[in-house]
Amino acid sequence: MKRELIELRINSRRYELAIEPSALLLDVLRQELQLTGSKRACDDSSCGACTVLIDDVAMLSCTLLAASCEGQDITTIEGVSEHGSLAAIQKAYGDWGGAQCGYCTPGFIMTVKSLMAENSDPSEADMRAALSSNLCRCTGYNQMYAAIRSAIAAEREGLAAKQ
């Protein structure tokens, strides 16, 4: 298939890429740009390991055509850490055991980021509902709720400190 030139905006950087029109966003991220943080773990959009944010909405990059994302802001896990340091949610996932093998973690972090952006004070039911788009086989999810609560508290503290 003949390649076509497209322009993608990923993690606030602009990339010009020659890709096959049928190329999926996940494959472009992983193979063309070596942004291998987004993972492939299923064949049927059931696991969420490839979750990225498209204009701040959590989407599955394994079932998105890369070409369809032109003109949108794509955020991958590589764009989450802040100024070279861990974002509150990344630190909290480490501290509270939210990540074990880590393969599903980037997808979860993206989902949680979108949850935190939408709802600054999610209840456990809100968290369960939001995380149900992603699968984890290690943690049983329990420690993730603690991590999210701790990240929200840390962010609030951070904001309070700035004021």
Add this chain to the structure above:
Amino acid sequence: MSTDFSIVGKSTAMIDAAEKTTGTGKYTDDFSLPGILVGKVLHSPYPHARIKSIDTSRAEKLDGVITVVVGQDAPRTYGILPVGHDEYPLALDRVRYVGDNVACVVATSEAVAEKALELVDVEYEVLPAYFDPEESMKAERDLIHDNKPNNLEKDYHHVFGDPDKGFAEADEIAEARFIANEVTHAAMEPHSTLASFEIDPHTGNPGRLTVWSATQVPYYLQHKLSLVLEMPMAQIRVIKPLVGGGFGGKSEVIPLEITAAVAARKAKAPVKITYTREEVFWAHRGRPRTIIDLKTGVKHDGSITAVKARVVQDGGAYCSYGVVTILYSGALLGALYDIPNIQYDGYRVLTNKPACGAMRGHGTVNVRFAFESQLDELAEKIQMDPAEIRRRNLLKPPCITVNGLRVQSYGLPECIDKTVERSGWRERKGKLPKGRGLGVACSHYVSGAANSIIRSDMPHSTVNIKIDRDGGVVVYTGASEIGQGSDTMTAQVAAEVLGCGLSRIRVIAADTDLTPIDIGSYSSRVTFMAGNATLRAASDVKKKIAAAAARKMNCAEEQLTFRDDRIGKQGQSAPTAPPRPEELEVTQAGASVSGRVEGQILRGSLQQKRKEEGPKDWMTFEEAVVAAIDFHGALTGTGSYAPPPEARGGKHKGAGVGPSPAYSYSAQVAEVSVDEETGEVTVHKVWAAHDCGRALNPVSVEGQIIGSVWMGMGQALTEEMVWKDGMLMNPGLLEYRSPSSVESPEIEPIIVESIDPEGPFGAKECSEGSLAATIPAIANAIYDAVGVRLHESPFTPERVLAAMRAKRKEKALNLTEGVDPTNPTRFREHGGSLCFKGKGPQRHALDPACRQTPAGGAD
């Protein structure tokens, strides 16, 4: 043993947590090499067939295809067990299950490789196939492996004590058949292997092979690669990058791991093969469907007099870990409670399905489900509280069980007490509203097998430590981090022994060129065995540092304490107190200086200064390290661990499996509700107490307990591999129904520390033992809630509803294809002599395989 620890026992983030949360950590599929090619495997569409011919010429002509690998390219058998070398990486002349590996196309891209798969022409002669283990055992012809009469992989018959006498003494006896359906690991990371050959500078030909693979057992992989590729092990380097979960699925060599290397050799370029999720389901190696015929006798006082179990496992088409699985099922019947008389008959049967292997709780889980359910029934018969009957049968350690297992630390009594207390068992049991119930169950597991798969006297774990003048501690271990926290445990143990901070430790793990042999991450052996080896290696190097420091400080080595990055004289400098700010400054200046070029000069002046001051009461870690290197030369330490002979079990046939240097224990209470209209079971909460000896990293231990309970809940309620004529009906994460966050209960982990006399700082396993108790705890809770006793797992709405309708004497609906879940006699889909008649699985009209036009030409 001192219990005043500075590192172990304190929760810490895993040392690789940031790699995982930022996405920078590399898993096998994240690696690429210049000129890399993609391999795709062609799988068998038939459950049992002879390969008459394979013609790869059409595929090879496709633009972008480099080569096609077939069985003849590596016609050597292998298998994870020395007694089970029955697999080829690619089939030679027979395929034995739908999904068996036939050929591998190597191409420049995945799309081309996929297209080429359709152009490989394979001619099969379909053979009768066997799907039901009890039918398979009657087979006389068309055997799955010609050297296995009656398709029987292995059978064991053990009698300990006098079971007949035991049953004669019993006041109540229960006897029933239990069926546990098949489950699989479904680790989030699909299997993936990258293989690359280096050109040998002397011969000019391909020489050393490097393999990056998602494996729990790098050393075994190196060994099997050497067997099949007929290369010396020293020419093969296996590197285990981050692994996205194992649960046993990566604890043996999966055919693609060898195929990738064979393909790289044939294609003369690096080749990566990554399975799709569907292929992962076919590769399988999960927990076999099991029939358990169980009979248990108890006295009125609750004591168990005898147990008789007949276990039949549907092992699939290859041996895999099968011989070990069937032995574990029997051996671990004995080491949880004090059972004086046991009879065990185990049959591992071959069928035309993907091979089953090791999965979390290897061999123990299904039998434990049956046993703990039956114990509950007996408790009711003798009108005893289910928690109490378990207390009445405790072992009295230290002891040797009737089947020869040595038990030392035994936290089960405390586990039972704590779960009962936390769950409000006494106040709430039997008093919950209709449709809601509580159930209790216990389980246990080994902390590594006392006998390795390869019978030899080699240590099971070896660890090397190197410390250099920069004060950095590098620990080299073959132990495989697969997400359970093995690297972090290693760093913690080394840091605790050396009294230095965690940030000083660098762990280099699981690279056969760099790290000493460790037999892998399976049987929950790493904390106990690699932990002990780390402890010994760190103590070895500590001794050298102590000798030099003692000289500097004019004191005896025994007077020194290592803590908080300082080495001090006991009782002199109170080294537990945090260093004063000015001291800290000196320390840090020293640290930053000693690594630099001009460090030599500066250190010289520092030493001069010290000389003038006379002997000190304490030294920084760096100072002591520099002193030790000056004194001894290189500063290295090594340690290894092999289980003691007295923990290696009895002498009977099959006694090698089951013995462990230590066992973990778990007791759980599950609270469930059952929807009486739909049969849907909801687990509200599980209280899980686990005796892990000592929790080295409590947050990780809790994570392992929660994860085990959660996985047990999956097997109890939703997860099931559904088979139809050898075809897997649900090869996807959605259809397999791995529970999401919405279906997952709150799990309260309760850590019980029995401090094992031989574990590192007293630690034992914590990652597998909890799984087995969850299934019977839920089954018992369902009984408490609605009064139906399910003997077949998982307890899906259909099964629960069928059982409830039968109990209410309502008209039977055909929900479970004629199998009564409270009294199952056979597996659901394949009763009788359902034999594959050779028509081939019916494919959908739009399936590419049905296309009449030659594939690959259209676009």
